[in-house]
Amino acid sequence: MPPIDLRSDTVTHPTPAMRRAMAEAEVGDDVFGDDPTVNALEARAAEITGMEAGVFVASGTMGNLVSLIAHVPRGGEIIAEAESHTIIDEQAGHAVIVGASARGIPARPDGTIDPALVAAAFRDPLDLHEPRTSLVVLENTHAHSMGQPLRPAYTAEIAAIAHGRGVPLHVDGARLFNAAVALGVSAAELLEHADSATFCLSKGLACPVGSVVVGSAGFVARARRARKLVGGGMRQVGVLAAAGLVALSDGPDGMIERLAEDHVNARRLAEGLASMPGIVGLDPTRATTNFVIFGIAATDPGGEAARLSRWELRERFLEELRAEGVLMVSYAHDTVRAVTHYGVDIEDVDRVVQACRRALAACGAAPAPATPVN
Numbered sequence: 291m292p293p294i295d296l297r298s299d300t301v302t303h304p305t306p307a308m309r310r311a312m313a314e315a316e317v318g319d320d321v322f323g324d325d326p327t328v329n330a331l332e333a334r335a336a337e338i339t340g341m342e343a344g345v346f347v348a349s350g351t352m353g354n355l356v357s358l359i360a361h362v363p364r365g366g367e368i369i370a371e372a373e374s375h376t377i378i379d380e381q382a383g384h385a386v387i388v389g390a391s392a393r394g395i396p397a398r399p400d401g402t403i404d405p406a407l408v409a410a411a412f413r414d415p416l417d418l419h420e421p422r423t424s425l426v427v428l429e430n431t432h433a434h435s436m437g438q439p440l441r442p443a444y445t446a447e448i449a450a451i452a453h454g455r456g457v458p459l460h461v462d463g464a465r466l467f468n469a470a471v472a473l474g475v476s477a478a479e480l481l482e483h484a485d486s487a488t489f490c491l492s493k494g495l496a497c498p499v500g501s502v503v504v505g506s507a508g509f510v511a512r513a514r515r516a517r518k519l520v521g522g523g524m525r526q527v528g529v530l531a532a533a534g535l536v537a538l539s540d541g542p543d544g545m546i547e548r549l550a551e552d553h554v555n556a557r558r559l560a561e562g563l564a565s566m567p568g569i570v571g572l573d574p575t576r577a578t579t580n581f582v583i584f585g586i587a588a589t590d591p592g593g594e595a596a597r598l599s600r601w602e603l604r605e606r607f608l609e610e611l612r613a614e615g616v617l618m619v620s621y622a623h624d625t626v627r628a629v630t631h632y633g634v635d636i637e638d639v640d641r642v643v644q645a646c647r648r649a650l651a652a653c654g655a656a657p658a659p660a661t662p663v664n
């Protein structure tokens with residue numbers, strides 16, 4: 291049996307409908323603008339997000355990078371959540387490639403950053419010592435707060451602060467459609483006041499490759515130039531875009547509405563784990579999209595496991611879980627992350643809960659269950 295892989299929603303495989311569409315895709319040289327399938331994907335992405343235009347890129351990281359290049363001059367500064375992917379998980383592309391500094395503001399438990407702190411983080415444009423604040427970035431869903439979705443009204447509030455100071459707002463919407471489905475709003479509502487966004491096709495939407503950057507026609511033209519600069523000008527890439535068109539389609543082959551199932555599964559997993567001895571820091575009501583994040587702590591202060599460091603105990607738990615045929619991943623702040631996605635069903639979730647109970651006992655974090663769990 292293949293493992294139940296909850297390390298990320300990036301492990302999803304393309305659906306049969308995607309594979310068919312990829313095999314049959316009409317293609318052309320996309321750097322010349324000749325690939326009809328890419329053009330159709332970019333138009334569909336713009337339509338579904340309420341933006342003017344879109345550009346297909348290789349990854350979420352490339353999407354954020356070309357957006358930053360398009361918005362931010364060298365010596366500019368971005369304001370973003372302190373642990374956002376843009377600041378800490380993209381090898382500081384903002385500094386290395388864009389030539390910008392970053393001002394990080396810690397998130398609140400709901401994944402938002404305090405609007406008052408955002409307003410206070412703007413630099414004084416008259417002070418020649420300071421960099422120029424050039425962009426505000428929001429992450430929706432916000433990964434480190436266990437995938438909390440940011441509401442349209444909140445994005446509008448941050449946009450008003452940025453726009454009032456002549457600065458655009460970019461949304462890293464790697465999991466934008468998870469946010470839309472969780473909140474019962476459209477992607478266009480989520481982005482109504484944003485100037486640009488990146489969303490990933492290759493995560494919960496199950497495509498093999500790719501993200502789309504959307505925004506005004508002028509912004510997308512600049513992002514397209516930036517994509518070429520970073521080596522992202524792809525050729526007969528309609529074979530990949532075809533999967534994206536399936537994912538964003540209405541009807542049974544579309545992959546957006548089914549994200550609700552992943553959210554139900556995440557909540558069920560969180561509920562199964564939350565009260566388990568050895569699991570700490572997990573409030574299941576916070577599982578609102580497809581992330582479940584929790585800590586491991588030994589229940590017996592005199593036991594062998596209590597003498598291990600937090601990292602050693604976590605690694606032992608993950609090893610025991612792997613031996614049970616379940617994959618999860620270490621995450622920030624000594625936690626473990628599990629992500630539900632296409633290909634993982636509710637029976638798998640129930641198996642995972644039982645496997646966690648056994649793995650916690652095997653690594654010494656919790657006493658062995660009184661009755662063996664199968």
Ligand SMILES: Cc1ncc(COP(=O)(O)O)c(C=O)c1O
Pocket residue numbers: 348349350351352375376429433462464465490492501
């Ligand atoms: C919030 C967020 N933004 C951006 C990215 C980057 O996406 P990619 O892995 O396609 O570069 C990720 C990837 O996990 C992410 O979680």
